[in-house]
Amino acid sequence: MVKLNDISIRNKLILMQVFTSVIVFGIVFGVFIITDVNSYKQRKVDSMISLAKVLGTNSISSIQFQDPEAARVMLEELRTVSPEIVHAEITNKEGQVFASYSKPGTNTFAIPAVLHGKHYAFTDQQLFVSNPIVSNKEVIGTVYLEVQLTELQQIIQYKYELAFILLLVALVFSFLIAVLVQGYLSTRLLKLVNAVIKIRKTGEITKAVEDKGRDEIATLIQAFNKMMEEIEESQKKKDEFIGIASHELKTPLTSIKGYVEMLDMMEQEQPKKQFVQKTLGNINKLERLVKDLLDVSKIQSGQLQLEMKEFDMDELLNETMNASQMVSETHKIIRKGALLNEMVYGDRQRIEQVLLNLLSNAIKYSPGENTVIVETEKTEKELIIKIRDYGIGVAPEEQTNIFERFYRSNTVAVHISGFGLGLYICRDIINRHYGRIWVESNGKGSVFNFSLPLKHSPSIQQT
Amino acid sequence: MNLLFKRFLLVVLAGSFTGNISAQNAQQEANLKAAFIYNFTKYIDWGPYDRDSIFVIGVVGDSPIIESLNAIAASSRINNKRIITKSISNPSEISNCDIVFISKKCRMPLNYILSKTRPGELTISEQPGFAEAGTAFNFVVVNNRLKFEANLKAISSAGLKAGSQLLKLAIIVDKY
Numbered sequence: 001m002v003k004l005n006d007i008s009i010r011n012k013l014i015l016m017q018v019f020t021s022v023i024v025f026g027i028v029f030g031v032f033i034i035t036d037v038n039s040y041k042q043r044k045v046d047s048m049i050s051l052a053k054v055l056g057t058n059s060i061s062s063i064q065f066q067d068p069e070a071a072r073v074m075l076e077e078l079r080t081v082s083p084e085i086v087h088a089e090i091t092n093k094e095g096q097v098f099a100s101y102s103k104p105g106t107n108t109f110a111i112p113a114v115l116h117g118k119h120y121a122f123t124d125q126q127l128f129v130s131n132p133i134v135s136n137k138e139v140i141g142t143v144y145l146e147v148q149l150t151e152l153q154q155i156i157q158y159k160y161e162l163a164f165i166l167l168l169v170a171l172v173f174s175f176l177i178a179v180l181v182q183g184y185l186s187t188r189l190l191k192l193v194n195a196v197i198k199i200r201k202t203g204e205i206t207k208a209v210e211d212k213g214r215d216e217i218a219t220l221i222q223a224f225n226k227m228m229e230e231i232e233e234s235q236k237k238k239d240e241f242i243g244i245a246s247h248e249l250k251t252p253l254t255s256i257k258g259y260v261e262m263l264d265m266m267e268q269e270q271p272k273k274q275f276v277q278k279t280l281g282n283i284n285k286l287e288r289l290v291k292d293l294l295d296v297s298k299i300q301s302g303q304l305q306l307e308m309k310e311f312d313m314d315e316l317l318n319e320t321m322n323a324s325q326m327v328s329e330t331h332k333i334i335r336k337g338a339l340l341n342e343m344v345y346g347d348r349q350r351i352e353q354v355l356l357n358l359l360s361n362a363i364k365y366s367p368g369e370n371t372v373i374v375e376t377e378k379t380e381k382e383l384i385i386k387i388r389d390y391g392i393g394v395a396p397e398e399q400t401n402i403f404e405r406f407y408r409s410n411t412v413a414v415h416i417s418g419f420g421l422g423l424y425i426c427r428d429i430i431n432r433h434y435g436r437i438w439v440e441s442n443g444k445g446s447v448f449n450f451s452l453p454l455k456h457s458p459s460i461q462q463t
Numbered sequence: 464m465n466l467l468f469k470r471f472l473l474v475v476l477a478g479s480f481t482g483n484i485s486a487q488n489a490q491q492e493a494n495l496k497a498a499f500i501y502n503f504t505k506y507i508d509w510g511p512y513d514r515d516s517i518f519v520i521g522v523v524g525d526s527p528i529i530e531s532l533n534a535i536a537a538s539s540r541i542n543n544k545r546i547i548t549k550s551i552s553n554p555s556e557i558s559n560c561d562i563v564f565i566s567k568k569c570r571m572p573l574n575y576i577l578s579k580t581r582p583g584e585l586t587i588s589e590q591p592g593f594a595e596a597g598t599a600f601n602f603v604v605v606n607n608r609l610k611f612e613a614n615l616k617a618i619s620s621a622g623l624k625a626g627s628q629l630l631k632l633a634i635i636v637d638k639y
Contacts, residue, residue, distance in 0.1 A: 058628070060628065061502075061506065061626075061628035061629055061631070061632055062632060064502040064505070065499060065502060065611075065629075065632050066495075066608070066609065067610075067632045070631060070632050135505075136505070
């Protein structure tokens with residue numbers, strides 16, 4: 001069973017109109033046929049009762065003078081006058097048959113039970129009529145008629161056929177009209193729906209949905225366009241703010257860092273030395289956050305430039321693993337898999353940034369564990385680097401979202417600080433290298449993968 | 464309508480359906496003829512000769528029909544008038560009737576009786592050839608059924624009119 005809500009608006013409109021017109025026409029034709037048939041029946045009853053009255057009046061003297069032959073001759077006239085009458089019978093006041101007539105080729109007549117006490121009665125095929133013969137206010141007999149209703153059957157059949165054909169024609173026309181008219185409503189709605197879907201998918205607010213109407217749909221589209229404009233404007237302002245803020249924060253931060261590093265070198269006295277080093281550690285954290293913001297801002301404004309050159313991947317891996325190992329007191333970072341022995345064409349510093357980010361995430365999101373494994377794979381076309389941890393993992397519904405800007409996991413119970421920008425920047429960097437980045441997680445830990453095309457790949461050569 | 468007349472009509476109708484008149488006794492035949500005479504009056508227009516207060520039926524000659532007519536007279540009226548029957552032995556009484564029934568046993572010559580009638584008198588007889596001889600209606604038996612002849616000239620010369628519903632059942636004779 002198809003739910004009405006699942007049918008598209010376009011089809012719903014068509015269905016509604018066709019359904020309505022079928023019901024309306026059905027009722028109209030039904031009433032039309034019923035009244036027509038009833039009025040035909042009433043006319044038939046009236047004319048047959050009149051005929052019975054005439055026959056009765058004309059047979060009064062025949063009954064009075066005991067001359068059934070004369071009555072029979074009169075009834076015989078019915079054969080030419082009214083061929084639809086199959087049987088006619090005149091009875092005397094005792095109910096005995098006085099004279100009767102049967103159309104040639106028909107059975108004998110018996111007064112039907114349905115007629116008892118009535119002036120007329122219908123069966124499927126016949127009409128029965130009875131009328132008393134009255135002379136000087138005294139009933140001296142009764143006339144009975146049986147009328148074959150073949151004409152009525154034909155009329156009913158004809159009307160049904162006609163109604164059926166008209167209904168079909170109406171159905172076709174209402175369908176055509178519905179198909180034509182629904183466009184005015186559904187096309188515009190669909191345009192809006194498609195725009196929404198596109199924005200939802202790509203996140204890009206391109207241009208306003210065009211519409212020339214003045215109805216509610218037009219209002220909806222205008223409101224939607226206005227809303228999109230505002231969103232675009234606020235997004236732009238936010239990006240601008242992030243850009244300016246990160247830039248403005250970075251300058252004094254660099255200067256602070258410089259002085260604190262100098263202080264660190266100069267100061268040997270405890271606990272002053274310890275305080276300086278704590279300060280330096282936090283300055284480094286702050287610097288990373290500001291750099292992330294700056295990177296995002298560059299990505300947004302398209303100012304992120306890659307410095308492409310050849311470098312040795314094994315060497316880079318060693319460097320970054322060592323650097324991460326130095327800052328981690330809890331985890332051991334282990335390399336698995338054969339050496340790659342492969343030169344990669346790319347921005348060494350940016351790839352390093354990706355690796356550092358993934359490694360620090362792996363450590364951050366596996367509290368209480370003690371290993372992070374770096375695996376490497378080489379195929380004909382690309383290198384694949386896998387960073388495996390045994391931590392809390394990533395829920396399936398979040399696996400695509402975690403690469404979005406400012407995305408913070410809702411399901412993670414542990415509090416982990418950060419802007420939620422790292423993976424977004426990683427994805428952008430890897431995408432710019434024509435690689436792929438993705439996560440695999442089955443509940444116990446997660447594996448962050450990224451691939452880099454080998455330098456002989458045609459896509460890289462083009463750049 | 465009293466019980467007697469109902470019984471009488473029943474007998475008449477039942478008798479008629481058994482068909483054979485010759486097999487019936489004289490009284491039954493008389494009853495049937497009396498009923499016919501009574502029914503004739505419904506189709507005859509007496510016109511200006513429609514006298515008020517009573518309707519007189521005279522029977523010439525001895526006949527059981529007088530009893531049958533008496534039975535009808537006791538229960539019914541003709542044109543809303545009381546029915547008087549009388550047996551006529553004196554020719555002068557003929558002109559006092561509305562209907563004159565000439566029975567089989569009448570010994571007076573027909574021409575004599577007819578000459579005594581006045582306009583407005585309906586003559587009914589029951590012997591073969593009497594209609595041709597000048598009576599308005601004459602009972603005959605055809606195929607064992609009681610039928611009647613009608614002499615249109617006799618009816619019109621008596622100043623009367625007979626209804627078509629009556630005449631369509633009659634055997635029409637044209638001689639005088």
